[in-house]
Amino acid sequence: MMRILKDVFSDSQLSSNLAFKGGTSLMFLYGLPRFSTDLDFNLLDRTKEQFAFSRMQAILTKYGKIADANIKFFGPIAVLDYGVGERKLKIEISNREYGNHYERKNFNGINIPVMTKEDMFAHKLCALLDRKDITGRDVFDCHFFLSKNTEINKDIVEYRMEKPLVNYIQDCIDALHKLSDKTIMSDMGELLDDKGKTFVRTAMRNETISLLEIFKDFPLIAQYEDSKMNVEDVSVFKKKTGMHAIRATIDGKTYLGKELSKGDTQSYLEQKGKKEQTTFASILAKKYFIKEWSSDMKNKNNIQR
Secondary structure, eight states: OOHHHHHHHHHHHHHEEEEEEEHHHHHHHHHOOOOOOEEEEEOOOOOGGHHHHHEEEEEEEESSEEEEEETTTEEEEEEEEEOOTTTOOOEEEOOOOOOEEEEEEEEEEEEEEEEHHHHHHHHHHHHHSSSSOHHHHHHHHHHHHHHTTBBBBBHHHHHHHHHHHHHHHHHHHHHHHHHHHHHHTHHHHHGOOOHHHHHHHHHHHHHHHHHHHHHHSOOOOOOOOGGOOEEEEEEEEEEEOEEEEEEETTTTTEEEEEEHHHHHHHHHHHHSSSSHHHHHHHHHHHHHHHHHHHHHHHHHHHHOO
């Protein structure tokens, strides 16, 4: 797994289009005390999906047989079969955009883009109730973030779950109360040492509930620069050239006519309805106008002084 990661991020064209995330990134870079069997990436340029997947498959074939490979609606998925007696490795490249943030981390001497832990916490909390059934892995990872007093990207949770953060946390608490310890353990056995298994069987669910109760009352909210932007109005329109552009009113000022990339245009047009498109456009507005907005805020603060 580590050799595959090194190959991926040593490839200059591939590494410029992918960011590392998920359980394996938490294990390698943040000290998550469980084994992970997947490699998860975010696609940074939607138009490079086929290109990135082809290069990824070329790397994987050096280590075994590709048992499955498909490009699904939310991105490519591949399964690598190392051979008899070895656990298969699932590789997923997500094309979904939620206003994620990334930072550079050192991995075996290579400087790689990694989703921030505040954003990963938000996605893990969403995954808790976003899947068909609650998994022990998601509970374990949420407990890990909570026990480390990790801040959370509130905007991601509220965008994905379509409700206030505190309301969603209460939903998580209610769901965990109904969950049996046996169910939690069902997908965790091979991922933990004996000490970890004992913790999951005897204490994890109740501890996670207690930590969520505290977090609901005293949430630690990540303070990104774009989190301060109040998008009051936003629209995406098609120019005479055929390209799409965005305009928005943010904190009382209107920002005009920034042309969207082909990848962002594709993601915008794939939103299900008008409400979803408007919400997604607000994310794009922060992405495209943050530099101008930040400059305006600094000038405004200087004048007020």
